[in-house]
Amino acid sequence: MTRSGQEYLEGLRDGREVWLDGERVKDVTTHPAFRATAASFARLFDLAHDSPHAPALVQGGVHRAYAVPRAYEDLVARRGAYKVWAEASYGFLGRTPDYMASGAAGFAAVPEVFDTECFGGAENALAYHQRLAEGGLHCAFTLTNPAGESVRVVEDRADGIVVRGAKTIGTGAVFADEILVGTIEPLAAGDFDRALTFSLRVDTPGLKLISRVSYEGKSRSVFDQPLSSRYDENDALLVCDDVFVPWERVLTYRDPAATSAIWWDTPAYLNLVHQSATRFWTKLEFLTGLAVLIARSNGTDTLPAVTQAIGRLLGMVAQAKAFVLAAEASWEPVDGGRGGVRPGRDISFAQRIMAGELYPRAVQDIKLLAGGALVQTPASGRDLLHPELGGLVQQYFRTPGHPAEDRIKLLKLVWDALGSEFAGRHEQYERFYHGAPHVYLTMQTWAGAADHCEGLAQACLDGYDLGTVR
Ligand SMILES: Cc1cc2nc3c(=O)[nH]c(=O)nc-3n(C[C@H](O)[C@H](O)[C@H](O)COP(=O)(O)OP(=O)(O)OC[C@H]3O[C@@H](n4cnc5c(N)ncnc54)[C@H](O)[C@@H]3O)c2cc1C
Incomplete structure (x- = not known):
């Protein structure tokens, strides 16, 4: 227990x-x-x-x-x-x-x-x-x-x-x-x-x-x-x-x-990435859910461009998920004679590159879908509850099929997630919480298959010479 x-x-x-x-x-x-x-x-x-x-x-x-x-x-x-x-x-x-x-x-x-x-x-x-x-x-x-x-x-x-x-x-x-x-x-x-x-x-x-x-x-x-x-x-x-x-x-x-x-010589860092990659995938799922709801609330959800924007976000969710599953599937034995395993290194390190770059893009895409309504919400829910003002707020903040209270509630959630000071901290977090880009990009060169990539390119070069010139 x-x-x-x-x-x-x-x-x-x-x-x-x-x-x-x-x-x-x-x-x-x-x-x-x-x-x-x-x-x-x-x-x-x-x-x-x-x-x-x-x-x-x-x-x-x-x-x-x-x-x-x-x-x-x-x-x-x-x-x-x-x-x-x-x-x-x-x-x-x-x-x-x-x-x-x-x-x-x-x-x-x-x-x-x-x-x-x-x-x-x-x-x-x-x-x-x-x-x-x-x-x-x-x-x-x-x-x-x-x-x-x-x-x-x-x-x-x-x-x-x-x-x-x-x-x-x-x-x-x-x-x-x-x-x-x-x-x-x-x-x-x-x-x-x-x-x-x-x-x-x-x-x-x-x-x-x-x-x-x-x-x-x-x-x-x-x-x-x-x-x-x-x-x-x-x-x-x-x-x-x-x-x-x-x-x-x-x-x-x-x-x-x-x-x-x-x-680096224990699976500690890779285990941390496994946890945070799962959390990142979840966060993108949530943000994409917000995008779907806001498009529906704005009445733009059936426009082809909006459908495609949602499709792009869903593709990002699938990428985030794929990194978790692939890191697991490419597990490696832990060198210590105790029979442990760790998530695959190159894919785990690559997750950091993907997540640091994808998160700001997802935020920007959803802000574009949401439009100016994100900013124009009443200062607080007290406006809705006010005996004199409440009726006006109910009347002018609703959209067809979306009562004002539901719409304001959604817009405030989206702003908190994407536009607030809290949201700005999260954008910085997703970029830096495991180190700055120059650190994780360098790590990728240790773990990435550079030799294999180079070998493939070299094999192509080795397959022909000046003798092929006509
Ligand atoms: C919200 C948030 C939460 C965090 N939580 C934790 C935590 O709980 N525990 C913890 O230990 N750390 C935490 N971190 C800290 C994080 O690990 C560091 O921010 C990260 O390691 C980067 O270090 P730095 O901020 O000193 O940036 P720097 O290393 O100074 O890098 C900042 C920028 O300077 C430039 N730069 C600096 N050096 C180079 C170089 N050699 N080559 C190229 N460019 C360079 C790059 O543009 C880089 O992006 C957190 C960070 C954030 C933003």
Whole structure:
């Protein structure tokens, strides 16, 4: 049996140090800038704890994302679990607990990568995975160095290390039980002080989270901002103000090569992509559904050009789906002698290219279909409810077959998904959450079949010479 939503929420009431807009937030489960999103995360736990979806989500008492996949069928079953949680937020909660759970399962598949001349981290990596799995813990991660001072070791002690500095964009960190702090991009060979990976409880003394503006806090109601009022997963700067990390929580230590290798030489990164590719597919399904509804509401759905635009969006959905299924079908054995499998590398990496480019295009296409009506909605649902104004709003916002309340409700949902500040953050998220384009395009050259492609072109060149000239 996994944790209930209520048990998860109780775990967040731990005195963690979260800052928002000059205020120290006492309790993210009750604060108006966080509480509805905390409840959305809690609902995920309830789905796994006790709901008709539980068998798809849980096996052997733990969420399927924590299990190390041993066969193609395990990858398919994991995807089924990812899909249930992705649909619960229509793809707008990116960092659900299954995200880092799948990364930890990747670590556990090849723990020997953590044992190096610098530090023996394999046992700690396995313990990390076990702790998350058994506790059903929600772990966020911060792997990106800010332009300023990033996290580094400032003191070695017999029982652990003291770290100081910052990491940027901890998505979901304020809603997590733990945070994994590391670096995914290659570090310079001599950059020992920053070459670390460790995991902390969010209430660890000295750990501070500085939140960006809260879209949930700015929202007026679910009717007015249906997504940002409930699925604002937050992004926070993580500051370690001389934080003590006991050795058992350290996974890599003063080891630039291992700090990056734990992501690439284990299936961790590929498992993360498998989860996020499933979520991306779900999000495109949802956005395409909005496009269908808005075309119908605008009365343009039978125009050939609009039908074709919907067809293009449905093609994008099929592409997003195809990347998930193809990554599973092209599974590869994990090199560690334990019989694990991972999603195919070249297709997983290519998913990042596809998704980063497709998402802005889908958003633009749907905005084009929607037209100016997206902007011209009443400031809030209160206008509809107003005794004097309500009648006018009912009269002038309706379209044939679509009462004003339904139309305004739809337009506000579409704007929240595609045009709001929350929507702008999502566009940036889909482009950058796994690294900038120059990073994943370079990764593709490692994993893509460049030799095969080159060989094919060369075979053509080798098939003729000047002797063919007439
Ligand atoms: C909404 C959102 C949520 C995120 N959540 C998380 C999270 O939870 N955890 C986490 O660890 N990270 C997270 N990230 C951070 C993400 O991993 C980083 O944004 C990403 O790695 C890019 O790093 P950067 O922002 O420093 O951009 P940079 O690396 O500075 O790149 C920005 C741009 O600069 C140019 N550029 C920079 N260097 C080069 C180069 N060498 N060659 C060519 N062009 C270059 C490119 O135009 C590039 O697009 C999130 C990001 C976003 C936007």
